[in-house]
Amino acid sequence: MPRTPDFTVVVLISGRGSNCQSLISHARNYRVIGVLSNTVDAPGLSYARDAGIEAVGFARREAGSLAEHKRQIYAGVEALRPDLIVLAGFMQILEQSFVERNHRTIVNIHPSILPKFKGLNTHRRVLQAYREGDTPEIEHGCSVHYVDYAVDSGPIIAQAVCPIRESDTEERLAARVLQLEHKLFPWVVNAIAADDIGYRADAVVFSPKAAAEAAEYNFFLPGRGAVRTGSRTT
Ligand code: GRF
Numbered sequence: 001m002p003r004t005p006d007f008t009v010v011v012l013i014s015g016r017g018s019n020c021q022s023l024i025s026h027a028r029n030y031r032v033i034g035v036l037s038n039t040v041d042a043p044g045l046s047y048a049r050d051a052g053i054e055a056v057g058f059a060r061r062e063a064g065s066l067a068e069h070k071r072q073i074y075a076g077v078e079a080l081r082p083d084l085i086v087l088a089g090f091m092q093i094l095e096q097s098f099v100e101r102n103h104r105t106i107v108n109i110h111p112s113i114l115p116k117f118k119g120l121n122t123h124r125r126v127l128q129a130y131r132e133g134d135t136p137e138i139e140h141g142c143s144v145h146y147v148d149y150a151v152d153s154g155p156i157i158a159q160a161v162c163p164i165r166e167s168d169t170e171e172r173l174a175a176r177v178l179q180l181e182h183k184l185f186p187w188v189v190n191a192i193a194a195d196d197i198g199y200r201a202d203a204v205v206f207s208p209k210a211a212a213e214a215a216e217y218n219f220f221l222p223g224r225g226a227v228r229t230g231s232r233t234t
Pocket residue numbers: 013014015016017018019020044088089090109110111142178181
């Protein structure tokens with residue numbers, strides 16, 4: 001019988017939940033023990049429920065204030081005592097106190113080659129820079145990072161990139177990046193669960209196995225000096 005992994009993960013979502021689905025279906029070294037959403041009707045919740053995972057949507061209106069809404073969500077996460085909290089399209093800004101309590105045990109995926117293009121509408125902004133920018137973008141992609149206090153910041157763990165094509169529309173580019181996200185995110189979470197990726201002495205560290213796998217899958221590890229600028233430099 002396959003071993004049930006001890007390492008536990010709670011996933012936070014706000015909508016579609018395709019990354020959450022990929023995290024559930026590619027779990028090897030971890031168990032997803034809960035999927036929580038800041039909206040009651042996030043489509044991603046139903047996939048988790050069908051997979052037999054506790055899935056809860058927190059109604060903003062019933063909570064009254066935003067502060068109470070956040071408090072309820074954090075209480076829901078922390079009651080499950082996960083080893084790792086995974087933000088997969090969670091569109092609510094975290095309170096600093098929550099980030100502090102869960103230092104380096106929260107990871108997020110963002111659809112850009114961070115630190116470029118933090119925030120929303122990354123595909124549109126990248127395409128605009130590809131067509132009109134002073135330093136034209138030639139690549140786009142996604143990044144998984146540990147979460148710090150500011151939005152889309154914190155030590156970058158791994159990135160996956162794809163070239164931008166002349167024929168790209170925002171939708172086409174978004175679809176290609178999403179395919180990368182679905183591979184990169186479970187790989188990172190499996191590696192953290194197996195202790196092949198970790199955070200020690202102010203740096204993201206990788207086992208030789210993680211470094212070899214990243215090279216095989218074409219993932220970049222900025223912590224090992226493999227930095228992508230994403231722009232044309234000549
Ligand atoms: C993804 O593009 C992710 O990078 C961003 O939000 C989107 C969520 O998509 N943070 P999904 O809900 O996982 O399908």
